[in-house]
Amino acid sequence: MVHLQKFHEKYAKDGLQVFIISMHPERETAVALAKEMKVTYPLFNGYKSDLGKLYAFG
Amino acid sequence: MNTRTWTQSWSLMVSACALHLAVAEARAEFTISATVPDFKLRSTGSVDFSFTKESGAIELTRGGQQYRPKLLAIHLLQPDCLQCRAQLKALEQIHRRFAEKGLALLGISHRDDEKALAALGTELNLTFPLLMGTGSHLASKFAAGDTFGLIDGKGVVRFAQVGYGAGDEKVWIENIEAMLAGKPPVNETIEREPLRVGDSFPAIVLLSLAKGKPMELVGADGKLVFRGEDGKELRPKSVLFFFSRY
DSSP, rough: OOOHHHHHHHHHGTTTTEEEEEEOOOHHHHHHHHHHTTTSEEEEEOOHHHHHHOOOOO | OOOOOOTTTTOEEEOOOOOOOOOSSSSOOOOOTTTTEEEEETTTTTTTEEEEEETTTEEETTEEEEEEOOOEEEEEEEOHHHHHHHHHHHHHHHHHHHHTEEEEEEEEEEHHHHHHHHHHHHHHTTOOOOEOOOSSHHHHOOSSSSSEEETTTTSSSEEEEEEEOOHHEEEEEEHHHHTTTTOOOSSSSOOOOOTTTEEEEEEEEEEEETOOOOOEEETTTTEEEOOOOOOOEEEOOEEEEEEEEO
């Protein structure tokens, strides 16, 4: 997350869209962690999504 | 939560991919049947550790004291990786459960940042050793981000996974119990479907994590369109995304 935040801050103005698809089963925990890490790019809730079932990896 | 199935019309070429993509990298992952090389590393707290394979059996030396675990578990990590933090918490429970039964667990950091690693150990209340591995043959050979492996009494990798997801502990426990009993592991890895460079990626239509509002990344007129939870529309030139268990 930290490294993605750096990419976001550096390259968003050049047209890079950064985001995370969170697969965590507890939304509140994931939100709290993102806040702790000072994440400002978008976070999708991917838990139980079809996309997650196909590609969830690490 | 709203998802559009990936069989629908749009296919997107994503020009930058998630960090765990299975693209060619200079460094290999833990591979099943690979033999872990001997290594000497220092832990937080400045205790010297060495790993050798003497007379066909693994031997760990910790601060001058030698012991022969039945099974070795290694977690290669980054101190600021959220996923690694979650995995370390889970591994602490594994350590407490199996240490006296013959499992030796080591956390090996890719970064030689003793301060960050020590702080992590304190914060998470970890009681197994955390070693600094940057530059070691082990880190350079096996470094693949967040990697976890189980090594048998002869130094051979019998289980390996990249990344971590809540619930992986169940697989670890099954494997550890089997291997401590002298049996082969139940699973060699935890299968996950990788993305590949060149794959067409489906549209993403999901709710935002914080506010639960719809967000989407879709294709329109051959271009990428990102609509955030505030309703604003962006047209990114490229996308960098990451599936995160945390």
